[in-house]
Amino acid sequence: MRRTLQRTGTGGLTTLPTKTISSERRIALPTVCVASLSAHQSRRACERQHADAKWMDNGLVFTRPDGHPIEPATLTRHFDALLRRSHLRAIRFHDMRHSTATLLLEQGVELVVIKELLGHAHIGVTATVYAHVRLRLQRDAIDLLGRALHNPAETTTQRDDGDDPPLCTAPVR
Incomplete structure (x- = not known):
């Protein structure tokens, strides 16, 4: 995005430079998105x-x-209709950005990677905006730990890839 x-102020739409240097970045996309953009490019031709x-x-x-720019209000109307x-x-179009970051955090993607994907200049911005997700993940981790301490034989969260010797579980005293 450049x-x-x-x-x-004059009421028209115009292209302007991005807010910060970190906003100018390349973003990797899932294959399904690349295919969709290729199909879109053909339709545009x-x-x-x-x-x-x-x-x-x-x-x-x-x-x-x-080829003219899409009016933001028009995009919002179409998006709202799609949701219905x-x-x-109902959510704002911009909320999809937050949903993506939240899903990535919940999948264990590191905060620094999410910061780069979102184009935040400082990781503190990312950490602050998504603190509620991190707190929920911490609570889930503590609950998991509590279950492991209560009954270690029933708690198996690690997958065995065959490379390590089998883990032994014993009550901690």
Whole structure:
């Protein structure tokens, strides 16, 4: 991401530089997202042909069929309609960014990696925004520890990959 689309004081949409240097970054995408973007690129090529001289080439990935930027209010309306059709609760478009970070944290991805993906300039920002998730994960870890201490024979959370000798469990006194 090298620039951002923002509404200016004059009421129009314009591209501006990103907020910080760390906002300019390359982001790895899952294969399914790359495939979806490739299909989108093909559809855009058709839209460009149909728009002909009306096409506005601005380098944006997602635009109206004539290449012009999508109005934020229009994007919000379409997103809200998609949520309703999918019987999902209403959230802001930006909330998907938070959901992604939360899911990554819950999967054990390190905070520094999430900071880089989100483009936060300082890890303190990431740690503060997602402190509630970290606290919940800590509580889950302590609950897991409590169950292990209460009855170690029933608690098996580590997978055996065959490389290490079998673990012995014994009550701690």
